[in-house]
Amino acid sequence: MNIPEISLPRVVILGGGFAGLNLAKNIDTEHYQVVMLDRHNYHTFQPLLYQVATAGLEPDSIAYPLRKTFANKKRFHFRMAEIQEVNEEQKIVRTSIGDLRYDHLVMATGARSNYFGMKNVEANAMPMKSLTQSLDLRSMILQNFEKALYAQDVAEQKRLMTFVIVGGGPTGVELAGALAELKLHVLPTDYPDLDLRDMEIHLIEAAPSLLAAMSKQASQKALKFLEGMGVNLWVDTLVKDYDGKTVTTADREIPAETLIWAAGVMGAPVEGIQAEKIGAGNRIIVDENCQVKDSQDIWAMGDVALMQTEKYNRGLPMLGSVAMQQGSYLAKNFNRLAKGKNLKPFKYKDKGTMATIGRNRAVVDLPFWKFSGTMAWFAWMFVHLMLLVGFRNRVVTFINWAWGYLNYDRSNRLIVRNFRRKKGEVLDKVHF
Amino acid sequence: MNIPEISLPRVVILGGGFAGLNLAKNIDTEHYQVVMLDRHNYHTFQPLLYQVATAGLEPDSIAYPLRKTFANKKRFHFRMAEIQEVNEEQKIVRTSIGDLRYDHLVMATGARSNYFGMKNVEANAMPMKSLTQSLDLRSMILQNFEKALYAQDVAEQKRLMTFVIVGGGPTGVELAGALAELKLHVLPTDYPDLDLRDMEIHLIEAAPSLLAAMSKQASQKALKFLEGMGVNLWVDTLVKDYDGKTVTTADREIPAETLIWAAGVMGAPVEGIQAEKIGAGNRIIVDENCQVKDSQDIWAMGDVALMQTEKYNRGLPMLGSVAMQQGSYLAKNFNRLAKGKNLKPFKYKDKGTMATIGRNRAVVDLPFWKFSGTMAWFAWMFVHLMLLVGFRNRVVTFINWAWGYLNYDRSNRLIVRNFRRKKGEVLDKVHF
Structure with missing residues (x-):
């Protein structure tokens, strides 16, 4: 090198x-x-990957070229x-x-x-850890609806329109909420030839509550929000198998073309x-x-x-x-x-956590204050805008959010990748 | 169906x-x-594909979901x-x-x-007719620079940094200009370890002048602009062969990793x-x-x-x-x-043509007025903003242009596709 x-x-x-x-x-x-x-030649703002996957943001606004960040730093070298x-x-x-x-x-x-050793799940689930995986997911979600239009029978159609998310942490909760909003506001006008009542969103969590790392209050509120948005919630439930067609838990089977894995890293x-x-x-x-x-x-x-x-x-x-x-x-x-000085030990400062479920619906846990609803949602947006790298990215993201808020819209519904998984292909190893 | x-x-x-x-x-x-x-499930605004290819715009701002355009049109059905x-x-x-x-x-x-029957060129050139091809081109341009960093020798490094554009119509001229601006303003800080003087941009045109469909004035101005930006111009020159390594014309060979085909459709x-x-x-x-x-x-x-x-x-x-x-x-x-009325024949109304070469450099031919320079450039931007489908796309494009203008920047330098052409693969047939 x-x-x-x-x-x-x-x-x-x-x-x-x-x-x-x-x-x-x-x-x-x-x-x-x-x-x-x-x-990759860019830094990815991972907390917003789910918005790329659900057509709310374009990939370019949550990624930032690494070379640009360090353009004027001497004795710094980047290599892809x-x-x-x-x-x-x-x-x-x-x-x-x-x-x-x-x-x-x-x-x-x-x-x-982390698929906890379940090879079948690993081979058939969609992960969402990188920008390209989010883009694949966006394409796959939309392709499923295109396919549903010419499905052989109603069962097949329903299977294509069923999305199972495994993992009730922030990623799973945010993704379930975003899918529910697509179902409520965007897909019915996009697909007038489909009966959107057949679209199902399932959120499966192994623990007894959602957002286990957050306060009890936040966890209960998130559950209430998601239920109100029509998400099927399964807490205390373990996924046992997924063959690409049917999700199997201890006591039921859910036919689903898509299983999104947000259960563990x-x-x-x-x-x-x-x-x-x-x-x-x-x-x-x-x-x-x-x-x-x-x-x-x-x-x-x-x-x-x-x-x-x-x-x-x-x-x-x-x-x-x-x-x-x-x-x-x-x-x-x-x-x-x-400078020859001693090392100082690291001290973690917990600044609180937050998760958004949908418009006017978010939960925020600060060290001394917990709140939810519209104010929490605006707080969430403000914090995430500020954390984004690059002024341009902030402005473009702000516009997309303002636009989405005013028009109940998600603008980036483009199928730019033809997602087809090769049999047994493990997506975590695919980087582009 | x-x-x-x-x-x-x-x-x-x-x-x-x-x-x-x-x-x-x-x-x-x-x-x-x-x-x-x-x-595709989207409409592509083809005149701006070259800006996607040169990292000036994100793909999502020049494409528009077709289903959205017709969301409220009854008895209209879209199928991908x-x-x-x-x-x-x-x-x-x-x-x-x-x-x-x-x-x-x-x-x-x-x-x-249209490769005019040149199979070798078809098998090795990069076309730029679709959104996904533009994204491939963006990735390829940036990947070439990443590769140049660890090239075996200077000749190989130069070859990776040489871009040959065939076709002096609007697409070729605009692309050559955009690459020249990348060379001037963006790449030197992105790649401090490379000598950007080794980057060469060649524009090859078979006719005696550029922008043959436009006025003589516009054609000469475009030539002057491009020369001033350091583009190597070869008019009256036919490409004979390209094996993926060397571009062959009647009287010379140009070693180049990239040949972009804008010569004919x-x-x-x-x-x-x-x-x-x-x-x-x-x-x-x-x-x-x-x-x-x-x-x-x-x-x-x-x-x-x-x-x-x-x-x-x-x-x-x-x-x-x-x-x-x-x-x-x-x-x-x-x-x-x-309504049982007769057909009326089509009458084409020539509204003029325009092409942009770089910042403050454009040429405009209106039926009764021809002009160039800064005013032409602003006219070009205004017209293209207005032609874009969708208000959100216009706003996002405007911000990207304003940002680029103020900062001499092209923000979207992400390698999101790992471009590798299979030997002999014809890209016009690849849609994703």
Whole structure:
């Protein structure tokens, strides 16, 4: 890989997500040469992927070119590459475009879907972890309706129009709400030849309540909102199998062309990290400085890092806000290191969580205040607009939301990918 | 195909381009049942495809869902389908989703790239006739720069950074200008590790001048603009071969990873139309009423129709404005027919032509006034904004243009498709 060799120590960052982005932004390249590797040339704002999948936003407004973010940063190099393996002894990262030497290696490779060993589900469910997967999902949802128009019989038609979402966390709840709004406001006029009463949205959750990580109040409100929007809710329910045609739970079968998997994620560590360094949830065990256990100059942060604290004895949650904070934190520590100062331990500041269900329907848990409804919804929109990278993206997203709000519309109903899964193809490994 | 049989005559429109769209909008469905077929579920605003290819606009802002346009039109049915064949005797269209009976058939299937029989060029060039092709081109351009970073030698690096555009019509000129602006304003900061002086843009045109269909003044101005922006111009030059690595003309070879074909289009008639009804440029011969020669109840309009007039003895030009006018015209004629009135012949009203080369650089030919420069550029933007379908698309496009103007930026530099052409794959036949 053509990276100039200079006299400064080289920090290699694997991944341009929230953690990697914040680290690269804040690290002082007077003291370090920084190389960032990512399989995409853009940063994805994952919390809004579900809006791309449901035609509410265009993909370009929730992604931001990584090269642009760092256009004026000296001694920073970005390379689009697939990461293959880390060799700790040689201090080398092997990638699809060659080897790269490092002085410090920071793993910020995030998470991928966890199917808990259910191969059938993995082979037939749609994940929604990347921009391209969201686009595939958007195409698939719309293609199903096109197909329903010439279905052989009513049962087949119903199956095409049935969407099962597994996982009652924020992603599942938000997706179920967005699908319900498509059903209420958009699809009836788009498909006058179909009876939209045949469209079913099911949300299946293994735990006894939705939004388990949020307050009881938020959880109950989300349930009420979704019920009011016509979503079929199945809590305390485990998915056992999915063959691409029928979803099987302990006590029933739901014929459905689409199963969207939002039930679990696990860390996505790089090959070459020893098994004993990987803990619960397939995450890399780090100390309070984000340093990997028994490793030299290897760091991990964000979803892929397992940092246990007194309060979070199963590790800090896999949230964007943890990743952002760890990215900025590690940058400061690197800057301290360069000046010969001591490392400071990471302290997670819980800023609260929120989820949106539909127009005027959201839930917000702040450390000392919990609320829901219209105000929560506006708070959700404001926070997400501010978190988006790039002014243009904010403006375009704002317009799309304002437009959708005034017109009960979702404008981006384009089928630009012809989604066809090859039999047994595992989509988590497909990046484009 | 599940289309209800009612007592009104059925008009089947093949294609949702400018012509099909305007026909369907203006035809009176009190008198007709209308079915529109298109392989995409959206209308594409083709004049701005080059901006998608050069990262200036997101795909979603130049496309518009066809179902949305006709959401409130009664007795109108849209079906997403691949058209396979017309059977004039049985009055049936065969498609990928079944057969469809028609009373009137309107062919508005547009044009596709014409490689003048050069199989090698067809197998290796990039066309830019659809939204998905533009996205492929955007990905390919950016991927080439990513690859150039780890090229084996300088020659290979240069080849990856060389873009040859064949065809000096509006598409070729606009594309060359947009690439030149990427080179000037965007790529140097995106790729500090590359020497952008190695990026070459070649525009090859067989005729002695650019923009041959426009005035001499416009043609000369465009040439001057492009030269000033560093584009290598080759007029009076024929491309003879392209093997994917080297472009061969009569007197030189240009090593280039990318050849973009904007040199010619031909009609894309449906299978089943008899050979004697197809004239110059592979277009279907129609009379002054858009009726197909010696056919019963078959009509053609837009690029696929060859309508010869006194002034245009080689047929009306393949322009969006002809297609739009013919669409509205044919709707009026159908409405007249329904009321037992006579058909009126089509009269083309030349409203002028324009092309943009770069910021503050455009050329406009109006029937009685020709101008260029900043004012022409603003006129071009205004006209194209107004022609875009959908208010949201206009606003989003306006913001992108305003943003690009103020910041010398092209925001949509995302590689969302992994473009890899299979050996010999002909891209005109790939729709997604």
